[in-house]
Amino acid sequence: MSGVRVLVGTRKGAFILTSDERRKDWEVSGPHFGGWEMFHLKGSPADPNRIYASQASDWFGQTMHRSDDGGQTWQTVGNEFGYQGEIGTHQWYDGTPHPWEFKRVWHLEPSLTDPDTVYAGVEDAALFKSTDAGLTWTELSGLRTHSTGNRWQPGAGGMCLHSIILDPANPDRIYVAISAAGAFRSDDGGATWTPVNKGLRSEYIPDQDAEVGHCVHNIAMHPSRPETLFMQKHWDVMRTDNAGDLWHEVSGNLPSDFGFPIEVHAHEPETVYVVPIKSDSEHFPPDGKLRVYRSRTGGNEWEALTNGLPQSDCYVNVLRDAMSIDSLDSCGVYFGTTGGQVYASADSGDTWAPIVRDLPAVMSVEVQTLR
Amino acid sequence: MIRVILPPHLRTLARTGKEVELDLDSDAPVTPGAVLDALEGMYPTLRGTIRDHQTKQRRPMVRFFVCERDISHDSPDTPLPDVIASGREPFWILGAISGGQA
Numbered sequence: 284m285s286g287v288r289v290l291v292g293t294r295k296g297a298f299i300l301t302s303d304e305r306r307k308d309w310e311v312s313g314p315h316f317g318g319w320e321m322f323h324l325k326g327s328p329a330d331p332n333r334i335y336a337s338q339a340s341d342w343f344g345q346t347m348h349r350s351d352d353g354g355q356t357w358q359t360v361g362n363e364f365g366y367q368g369e370i371g372t373h374q375w376y377d378g379t380p381h382p383w384e385f386k387r388v389w390h391l392e393p394s395l396t397d398p399d400t401v402y403a404g405v406e407d408a409a410l411f412k413s414t415d416a417g418l419t420w421t422e423l424s425g426l427r428t429h430s431t432g433n434r435w436q437p438g439a440g441g442m443c444l445h446s447i448i449l450d451p452a453n454p455d456r457i458y459v460a461i462s463a464a465g466a467f468r469s470d471d472g473g474a475t476w477t478p479v480n481k482g483l484r485s486e487y488i489p490d491q492d493a494e495v496g497h498c499v500h501n502i503a504m505h506p507s508r509p510e511t512l513f514m515q516k517h518w519d520v521m522r523t524d525n526a527g528d529l530w531h532e533v534s535g536n537l538p539s540d541f542g543f544p545i546e547v548h549a550h551e552p553e554t555v556y557v558v559p560i561k562s563d564s565e566h567f568p569p570d571g572k573l574r575v576y577r578s579r580t581g582g583n584e585w586e587a588l589t590n591g592l593p594q595s596d597c598y599v600n601v602l603r604d605a606m607s608i609d610s611l612d613s614c615g616v617y618f619g620t621t622g623g624q625v626y627a628s629a630d631s632g633d634t635w636a637p638i639v640r641d642l643p644a645v646m647s648v649e650v651q652t653l654r
Numbered sequence: 655m656i657r658v659i660l661p662p663h664l665r666t667l668a669r670t671g672k673e674v675e676l677d678l679d680s681d682a683p684v685t686p687g688a689v690l691d692a693l694e695g696m697y698p699t700l701r702g703t704i705r706d707h708q709t710k711q712r713r714p715m716v717r718f719f720v721c722e723r724d725i726s727h728d729s730p731d732t733p734l735p736d737v738i739a740s741g742r743e744p745f746w747i748l749g750a751i752s753g754g755q756a
Contacts, residue, residue, distance in 0.1 A: 318666070342661075346699070359698075360705075363701075
């Protein structure tokens with residue numbers, strides 16, 4: 284029987300929520316790693332029993348974990364993330380040079396085909412790869428040492444590499460996004476990188492054609508159209524149809540085009556989801572209404588999805604990795620809030636219900652479709 | 655035999671109790687660095703959580719106490735008192751009461 288497993292990272296531990304294909308009744312497991320900040324958990328598409336988890340602490344640094352049995356048991360794996368070669372500097376908030384310093388792993392992206400291969404996006408921004416199931420990590424240093432690297436600056440949340448997309452049609456093509464450097468593409472398996480930020484406009488950058496410096500919050504792709512990407516930028520929802528060579532804005536009628544996550548429907552490549560947030564200084568939904576917005580036209584025309592979501596006095600945020608979709612026949616959409624709720628829709632967003640209401644602040648939500 | 659007291663989060667990570675016992679090389683001086691080498695040898699999951707993998711620098715919000723004294727800023731090669739070396743008093747590792755988010 285098919286079903287789903289929802290991996291939830293929170294500020295005080297990880298939770299695993301499971302259900303069958305109806306997605307009405309849920310079993311909640313956790314907290315795993317109680318008391319620890321769990322930045323991100325993600326399962327291998329090639330082996331759903333293989334799950335990787337990033338655990339971070341302001342006191343004790345970064346630790347990494349792996350499960351080989353769908354999250355029932357965990358083993359600690361390698362946590363040594365050493366930058367390769369000359370460390371160099373990026374720009375600090377005040378514009379002065381600042382040496383790269385590893386702080387934490389923001390995002391894990393398991394290989395589409397090999398359960399032992401996984402990528403890690405880290406702060407300060409760099410991309411690492413493990414081919415031994417997380418035991419050891421090697422930096423793909425061509426990204427950090429790109430000629431623009433010394434001009435990258437941290438966003439408010441730090442200089443983090445938070446988005447990694449592996450092209451299912453081309454194993455040599457990888458996209459990443461960094462706050463606040465922008466989006467980058469590699470066409471040689473991560474050895475060399477090209478900034479792909481043309482068409483992005485950021486109010487805080489005087490040079491409107493700046494190659495880097497854009498605060499990209501999240502990017503998403505439908506696997507059937509790997510040249511089309513959707514982006515939630517600091518402000519603006521953007522789209523490219525040529526692998527990032529040129530972006531155009533598709534914010535359309537959104538009540539605010541500020542936000543963090545963006546996702547694409549599992550079966551409809553032109554159906555896109557965002558969660559508008561009021562502004563960069565007020566990180567909560569406009570008008571106290573928690574609304575997911577769905578476009579069925581690839582952007583520009585958006586409809587509010589509200590059925591089952593709080594429509595008054597709601598002031599939570601939804602972080603960039605805290606939204607995900609399943610690929611069951613009726614596509615499920617999931618998101619977690621900084622207020623500790625995880626909401627699920629089993630009908631592409633038409634209706635919603637909370638799976639849990641009172642977890643610690645949710646940092647990440649990833650869904651595994653089990654068949 | 656050296657006794658080491660771990661902070662709660664590291665007990666969880668190492669899957670052990672509050673206090674662990676370590677056997678150090680009897681010929682070498684008992685120093686904070688030697689205690690941490692032995693601790694990480696017995697519990698590899700603690701590598702990188704107390705001090706940096708490469709530089710061996712103590713993480714900023716971790717503190718070491720012996721005989722009610724904060725020795726966090728002492729050299730890791732400073733010999734520890736006999737009461738620590740003999741196991742009569744423990745070597746404390748603490749997470750500072752500071753920083754972080756609720």
